[in-house]
Amino acid sequence: MSTARLLTVVEVSEEKKVLCQAEGCGRGVFKRIHVVEDQGRLTTLGESCFHRLYGHLDVDAATPQYGSWGGRRLTDAERQMLLENTRQFIEQLEAERLHQLEFEPRPVPAKGSTAGPQRSLKKRGDEPAKPRMGFCQWLEQLTPNQRQAFMIVRLEAREAFRSKYGVDPDLPGYVGMVNQSARAEYENNLKVAS
Ligand SMILES: [Zn+2]
Secondary structure, three states: OOOOEEEEEEEOOHHHOEEOOOOOOOOEEOOOEEEEEEOOEEEEEOHHHHHHHHOOOOHHHHOOOEOOOOOEEOOHHHHHHHHHOHHHHHHHHHHHHHHHHHHOOOOOOOOOOOOOOOOHHHOOOOOOOOOOOOHHHHHHOOOHHHHHHHHHHHHHHHHHHHHHHOOOOOOHHHHHHHHHHHHHHHHHHHHHHO
16 A cells, blocks of 8 residues: 655645656646655645546545645745755644644534633643743744654654544644654663663
8 A cells, every 4th residue: 555645745846847757757837746655755746647546546645734835935045945945845834834733723613512722632640741942933933853853753643643543633733632642762772762
């Protein structure tokens, strides 16, 4: 079974096309550039090559994990990062997304609880009572290397969450839980390592 997943769709200016990395293609593409992760490898594909190679993906895997189908236009700096270090580019999108979700209002709680700012989904006994630092603040004070290590831990936590609870770990209600669990795991790894 394919483990491929569409990460994002982006666009660059026409004068600054990037090359489609599909084997034997190499066309310059600027609109709807698809960044795909397949078995841990990131590739940048034109739209037609994406459909040719990954047309079989299910809806979940073929829905951009970051951004929308529309393909946000990248700044020059972002384009540069996409070309030179695609992994770092994706990590930046992930960090931005986590940051946004952390500050987004929670979805309306299912049961008629008060629609206050309380995070109703967070009252679980197994969680440390009060993290010393908010998640975003904590994430921001990590060095790039630490953040990279954390992102790997988080990806694992995310998949574990998905298989354990059978829910979409990217839904706003669950992202905080995945974050906290990944952070605990990451800090635990640090303790073990030192
Ligand atoms: Zn192509």
